[in-house]
Amino acid sequence: MARETRGKAAELLTVREVLDELGGISRRTFYRWRELRLAPACIRLPNGELRVRRDVFDHWLDERAEGAAR
Known part of the structure; x- marks a missing residue:
């Protein structure tokens, strides 16, 4: 399970994948x-290409959820 979690965190998304999501x-x-x-x-x-780590992207989305605790 830990290896699977690390693999997901280490996943790099392209700008196109981020835009689609x-x-x-x-x-x-x-x-x-x-x-x-x-x-x-x-x-x-x-x-020169950009990538976004999956865990960073997921955290970024969570921070923007309406009603998120500050």
């Missing part, structure tokens, strides 16, 4: 959120 928001919106520091933290690969 957010209901198909535009790439432009995502990059605007990055400029405003509202997007989930990203990893820049040596080839």
Whole structure:
């Protein structure tokens, strides 16, 4: 079970996968959120592409749930 959890946490999502999970928001919106520091933290690969760790993305979503405790 721990290995499965680590594997999910280590999963890297592409920007396209993040956009799809957010209901198909535009790439432009995502990059605007990055400029405003509202997007989930990203990893820049040596080839310049961005990835978002699954656990970071899930936590980012949880923080934005309506009625979330502050």
